Amino acid sequence: MASRILSLPIRAVRKALSPISSRFNAMLFDWRSRHREYLSRQLLFDTIVGFVADCQIEGDYLEFGCFGGGSLVDIFHTMRGHHRLANVQFFIFDSFEGLPEPTGLDANEFRRYERGQFACSLDQYIANIRRQGVPIERARCIPGWYDKTLNAELKKNLRIKKASIVLIDCDLYESTVPVLDFIADYIQDGTVLIFDDWFSYKGRLDLGEARAFNEWLAKNPRIHATEYHKAGRTMISFIMKVD
Ligand SMILES: C[S@@+](CC[C@H](N)C(=O)[O-])C[C@H]1O[C@@H](n2cnc3c(N)ncnc32)[C@H](O)[C@@H]1O
Numbered sequence: 229m230a231s232r233i234l235s236l237p238i239r240a241v242r243k244a245l246s247p248i249s250s251r252f253n254a255m256l257f258d259w260r261s262r263h264r265e266y267l268s269r270q271l272l273f274d275t276i277v278g279f280v281a282d283c284q285i286e287g288d289y290l291e292f293g294c295f296g297g298g299s300l301v302d303i304f305h306t307m308r309g310h311h312r313l314a315n316v317q318f319f320i321f322d323s324f325e326g327l328p329e330p331t332g333l334d335a336n337e338f339r340r341y342e343r344g345q346f347a348c349s350l351d352q353y354i355a356n357i358r359r360q361g362v363p364i365e366r367a368r369c370i371p372g373w374y375d376k377t378l379n380a381e382l383k384k385n386l387r388i389k390k391a392s393i394v395l396i397d398c399d400l401y402e403s404t405v406p407v408l409d410f411i412a413d414y415i416q417d418g419t420v421l422i423f424d425d426w427f428s429y430k431g432r433l434d435l436g437e438a439r440a441f442n443e444w445l446a447k448n449p450r451i452h453a454t455e456y457h458k459a460g461r462t463m464i465s466f467i468m469k470v471d
Contacts, residue, residue, distance in 0.1 A: 249361060269299075272459035273306045276420045279456075279467075280392045281310045285418035287392035288317045292374070292407045293424070295322070295346045297357040299395055304362045318367040319388060321374065321407075324350045327399060328373060333435060334400040340428070341399055374403055378410035390416045396437060397424035404440035412448055419468040420456065426464040441466075 267275075279285075289307070294300055300320060307313050326347030334341065348356075350371055354364050368386070370377060391414040396407055415421075421441075429435040433442065445453060453466040 267457055267459040269460050269463060270302055270306070272422070272457055272463060272465065273303055274309075275457055276393060276422065276465060277303070277306045277310045277312060280418070280420060281312055283418050285392045285416070286315060287390035287414070287416060287419065288319060288388050289393050289395075290319045290321070290388070290391050290411060290414070291395045291397070292321045293346075293395075293397035293399070293403075294320045294348075294353060295397075296348045297353050297360070297362070299397060299424075300367060301357055301360040301362055303393070303395070304357075304366070313366075316392065317388075319370065319386060320367050321370045321372075321377070322353075323373050324348065324353065324371045328403065330400060330402075332402055333439070334402050346399075374398070374406040374410075378406045383410075383413070388414055390414050391419050393420050393422065395422045395424065397422075399425050399428065399436070401436050401440050404437045405444075408440055408444040412444075412451065415451055415468045415470055417469050420465055421453070421468060422463065422465045425462050426458075427462040 289303060291300055291303070300318065304313075304318065307316060324347075326344040327341055329335075329343040330341050350369065353369075357367065358364055370382065370386070391411060394411055394414075396404060398404055398407060423437045423441065425437050426433075427438075429438075433439065441453075445451060450471040452469040452471070454469070456465040456467050458464045
């Protein structure tokens with residue numbers, strides 16, 4: 229009882245400080261980025277959100293692979309910095325059980341990944357993003373395995389119109405294939421696709437996310453990609469165009 233009474237003022241203080249701590253987080257991210265020589269993930273996000281804002285590309289943010297919410301938190305505060313929050317809905321797709329068992333191409337000589345890696349429960353994820361200033365009602369979560377959840381029925385339910393930015397951070401080829409099939413309808417001129425693990429397979433483009441993307445482009449000749457920025461050790465981004 230006593231601890232419940234004590235936690236009330238603590239919660240009130242936390243709530244009152246929340247806007248300040250979000251702003252502080254955004255400034256910290258910015259500072260960290262500017263003091264690195266290579267294009268860091270945060271600077272990449274900043275560049276892409278700035279591009280989308282300048283070109284007035286309206287559409288939602290879709291993230292495939294959120295783990296503990298780190299990338300969503302970074303993107304959210306970056307959008308806030310660019311005054312984009314009012315224009316965007318956030319859709320977050322994850323198993324919340326970590327990676328599936330790597331099979332097929334993902335299971336061959338590159339055993340970097342394993343089943344359950346990056347597992348973070350939905351509750352933990354929600355607590356993380358809340359603590360870092362992202363109101364949970366702003367980010368719609370779709371839990372489940374991509375090969376089961378990403379289908380026409382989900383599309384009807386979500387009513388996503390178009391995507392402005394899509395972050396694909398699900399590591400594996402087998403995971404990326406259903407993601408790309410799902411987002412094809414949401415691509416418009418200027419949509420930016422970010423791949424977190426493009427170079428993760430010793431730079432080989434015939435494996436992982438890179439393979440899935442190149443196969444998808446070949447399957448969808450009306451969709452074109454212009455390489456944009458690379459960042460960190462393994463990230464790349466593309467600006468999309470649709471005939
Ligand atoms: C590297 S983590 C994402 C990291 C996160 N974007 C960040 O920056 O903090 C990869 C995520 O992809 C999810 N994932 C991979 N394959 C999946 C699949 N087939 N279905 C659902 N989620 C999947 C995992 O659960 C995991 O959370």
